[in-house]
Amino acid sequence: MSQHIFQRASCNRSLMIDPVYQDSSPNALLYRILADYECLLAERNCLEGELENTQKEVTALKTALNHSTLVRIHLEHEMLSSIQERYEQITQILEQTEAKTKSLIQAIPDLMFCVNSERIVVDYYPDKQELHFLETENVIGKKIQDVFPQDLATWTEYYLKITLETGEVQMGEYVVKGDDKWHHYEARYVKSGKDEVLAIVRDITQRKQAEANLRVSEIQERERALQLEKTLKDLQQAQAQLIQAEKMSSLGQMMTEIAHEIKNPISSIYGNLTYIDQDIQTLMELFKLYQQNYPEPLPEIQEFITASDVNTIINELPQSVEFMRLGANRLYDLALSLRNFSRLDSQEMVSADLHIGLDGTLKILHNQLKSKGNHAEIEVIKDYGELPLVKCYPNQLNQVFMNLLANAIDALENQPVPRKIIIKTDICKRHPDFLVEDAIRISISDNGPGIPKSVQDQIFNPFFTTKPMGKGTGLGLSIAHQIIVEKHQGRLKCTSQEGQGTTFEIILPLGELFQARK
Ligand SMILES: Nc1ncnc2c1ncn2[C@@H]1O[C@H](COP(=O)(O)OP(=O)(O)O)[C@@H](O)[C@H]1O
Ligand SMILES: [Mg+2]
The missing domain is CATH 1.10.287 (Helix Hairpins)
Structure with a gap:
């Protein structure tokens, strides 16, 4: 049987696309069809072998008949009829198999072609959407280099080689410009004979476009x-x-x-x-x-x-x-x-001594620092450096000191002795946050329980509080951050280690703020 499976059937193309096949999982279906197709190929090869043997037997019997006696003629005639019957059965099965193969091929809406190891297209089946313009007569029997564009031919040759070598299904995507538009194709290569490869090519331009649109809308949504x-x-x-x-x-x-x-x-x-x-x-x-x-x-x-x-x-x-x-x-x-x-505060910034602000705030908080009941006194260690007068909104900075110190006092509430708050001030030369400027640094540390890592990036959010209702508003740090960062172009940083304590560091750039020493 030399008839090729892809020889064109006179079929109605519009009916060939199985609606189920166009479903959302075409790849799964395609693989299923391919598996069926491989079984059918094997079955057909087997039947073809059997048919060939039967034909040989018939020929041998026919020859024997010419030389036999009447008895043998009778016996062999009976054998001949049974063989004839078997032959007809096999032919029928073979026809059914062929019909099944054809319907399977027709169910695949993609472009398909078979290439042999000589790189000759031995069969060609255009896709059902007629997106491809090569005529079957112009393709079959020709070398791929003569019918495909140069790069596509090289590409096909490459896959032909690997598919024949490995015997495994290969997959690739490529882009070709046709009818003024770029088309995206997905090709599968399946070994369909000893030296033959079946290529199934699908136009996936729409899918790619949909994917790209989805990505764009995802970005827009984000x-x-x-x-x-x-x-x-x-x-x-x-x-x-x-x-x-x-x-x-x-x-x-x-x-x-x-x-x-x-x-x-x-x-x-x-x-x-x-x-x-x-x-x-x-x-x-x-x-x-x-x-x-x-x-x-x-x-x-x-x-x-x-x-x-x-x-x-x-x-x-x-x-x-x-x-x-x-x-x-x-x-x-x-x-x-x-x-x-x-x-x-006045509208204008004024020169202020930040130490006075810190001391004044400590005075207001004096009562909360004292020992109360069985809570020991909170020791305040002042490690003040030499600071120039700073042009700022002093009242707002006092509010920041108040918020940070009040938080430190709250954090030390149930801590064992020694309960400490350290206030350190200095000038840091060329602080990394301000590449060209010196800055004033005020750090307020406590040896409280620290802030859990899981909430550290939330503490500056307005209304974030871990304190009970009525005690915490969750506004202190958010306001402090705003005053330092937006009103004074500074930085407010928190470093905290659970079980060790917390340090808030205020960095105020000097630069224009720098004032003559008192
Ligand atoms: N020194 C500190 N030690 C431990 N936790 C702190 C400290 N400072 C702030 N926090 C945490 O940050 C949260 C937010 O603080 P804040 O904005 O001042 O609001 P509030 O004090 O009203 O809760 C606090 O509820 C607390 O969980
Ligand atoms: Mg607070």
Whole structure:
């Protein structure tokens, strides 16, 4: 049987595309069809062999018949009929197999051709969508170099060689320009005979286009999502700013009023304490004079002196006045700090000593640093370097110091002794964050529990808090970040090690901010 499986059938092309085949998994189907096709090839080869043998037997019997006796003629005639019957059966099966093969071929909508090891196209079957313009008559029997463009021919030759060598299905994609458009093809090469390869070529331009469109829309979606995320962040930041501004303005107003209310009476207490001290001195001298001039007082006076422990009072009175002076002094300082802290910032930057800001903030937080109940005092270690005056918004920087110190105090709440906060200031030469400028560095460290790695990149987000309701607002760090980065073009960094502690580092570039030393 030399008839080739791809000889064209007179079929209706529009009916050839099995609707199921056009389903979303064409590759799976194609592989299934190819497997069926290989079985059929094997079956056909086997049947062809059998048919050939039967034909030989018939020829031999026919020859024998010519020379046999009548009995043998009869017997051999019977054998001949049975062989004839078998021959017809086999022919029928073979026809069915051929029909099945043809329907399979027709079910494949792709372009197919067979090339032999001589690189001659031995069969050609155009694709069902008629995207290919080579006529079957112009292709069959020709060398691939003579019908395909140069690079496509070289490419086909390469796959022909590997497929014949390995016997395995090969796959490749290529692009060809046809009818003014670029077409994407996917080709499969299957060994279909001893020295023959079947190529199945599919136009995948639409699929590629769809994939490219999908990628473009994916990128657009991602961009849109990023934009949305940014808008959300901006909104949150604006909301946080509003809340903070509102809070700070009412808090600031209240603090100014309290500071004013405290300052006047304290000034009067403090001022009068000096007179009281002098008056007490005078009265004590008078008392001593009485004692010297009347060493034997009347019994009634002597009784009063003993009962009221006047001698102790005389000894302790100067010390009590001194304590009062210290207390009043502290109250006065506190009132000043409160006023400074809440003073509304002017539109312009002003020169400020950052150490004053840090000390003032510490004064306001004094009570929270003291030992309370069974919590030991928090030790504050100041390691101040020499800093120039800095042009800044001092009130806003005070707010940053306050937020960072308050967080450190919160972090140390349930920590064992020693509970420490270290405040270090210095000038760093050519800080890596500011390639050409020197910078001021203020670091606030605590030996608290640290911040878990999993939340470290969220702490600057507005409203992020790990503190219970009512205690944390999640605004402190977000506002601090904004003040340092946006208002002062600086950096605010956090380094934290779980179980060791946390350090916040404020870096303010000097450059234009640099001011003459005090
Ligand atoms: N020094 C610190 N030690 C441990 N955790 C900290 C420290 N500073 C900030 N955090 C973490 O960062 C979160 C956000 O802080 P912040 O913005 O000031 O909001 P809040 O203090 O209201 O929670 C805190 O809830 C806490 O989990
Ligand atoms: Mg806070």
